[in-house]
Amino acid sequence: MNKFLYKPYRWAAIYSIILAAAFTYTLLDTFVLPKPMAEVSNVSLSSKEGSEVTSNFQNTESSSTKEEAQKKAVVSENYYEDENIKITIESYRKYDSKIYVADIEISDPSYLKTAFANNTYGRNITEKTSDIAEENEAIFAINGDFYGFRDEGYVLRNGKAYRDTARSGHNDALVIDKDGNLSVVSEEEESLDSLIEKGAWQVLSFGPGLVVDGDIVVDSSSEVAKSMRSNPRTAIGQIDELHYIFIVSDGRSSDSEGLSLLELAEEFQKRGCSVAYNLDGGGSSTMYFNGKVINNPTSGRKTGERKVSDIVYIGY
């Protein structure tokens, strides 16, 4: 061993190989290797009552409701309306960016849903937003918070807690309660258990909050982590009871620069949102409606949908 350590280049060569292998494994483990942690149970909110029901009853009820409602639906390229769900898509240019806004009204909070990629909770379990949407027969969908890219941040979906570890520092989480109301809470001030006790049904962990009590709570220097540029964005806001605004902007391209968080917040405020929250953006930003992706997802290096961990969607 002594002689081995004494050799001037042998040690360096072997340790370099070990270090390179560790480096590669760390990258693969963080970005690539799937680590499923839980299968998703088929639980959803029952209509009107705001309580959990078992999957068999819900599936039977929802499939008949869905079929009846969708038979009568009025559908066009940027419009959907049936007796329970009304979706209007608007797209326009502003701030040198292409912006897509969905104005959505639903008759029951159970139609605002979330879903995991491959119906599985875990790290590096990913699918395209459109694929997850199709699997869940979503009418409308956006990408979620990409929880599986991190080890921290609350994950509560359909009433089930998957991760109760708060992110360190000042971070906002989005709570969707059993009545379908949105609120922004501080992860360092509220435990996931207390949120569940207060009626949280979904908790997404990205942020920051954009609008709280009708006031914009970000400024021109606000940014996700350390990014300081305009980006593709995905965000969700609420105007009134069961009335929501979803915004996705393209960015990082010559055609569309992307929005700052302040610009995004202003778009929600001018539409009368009392609450709005920023979700995962960049290459993840995707808006899906009636079977197709309607924005132009790009990471800036390559175009096309990025695979993500989860979606927020409207459907039966």
Added chain:
Amino acid sequence: MFILAINKSNNKETFKKAVRIYLILSAVAIVIDKVYGAFSHGVDSAAMTWMFLYPLLGGALFYFIIDKLIPHITKFAGCRVFMNLYNSGIATFTVGSFLKGIFEIAGTNSSHLKYYYMTGGAFIVAGLIIMFKIAISKDKF
């Protein structure tokens, strides 16, 4: 004791060569940060920005000082052991810092990072112990 054995192929330029190599590695670390930054859409990371300090201060400056204060330790066989361990520690810290920068820019994290800092620290401490052992034993020869 092996580490106190006399190295017959003693090279007095060993530390100066290490200083030169670490200066080059510091420059490489700066270039890597700049190239990575060019593709990170304005997102930066202190861990990646400052990773060049490990080879610059922990490597070049350290060996420059060692060369001035205790240049004679190159005549001991244990000097190579000290350098192997110490260099491995600096390399591990630098790679750990690079990885931390990649994860910060991507907006994620990894539980593996702490092992890089623990391993790097252990190598450096082990290397320094051997260095001091050689340095304080000079009067024996």
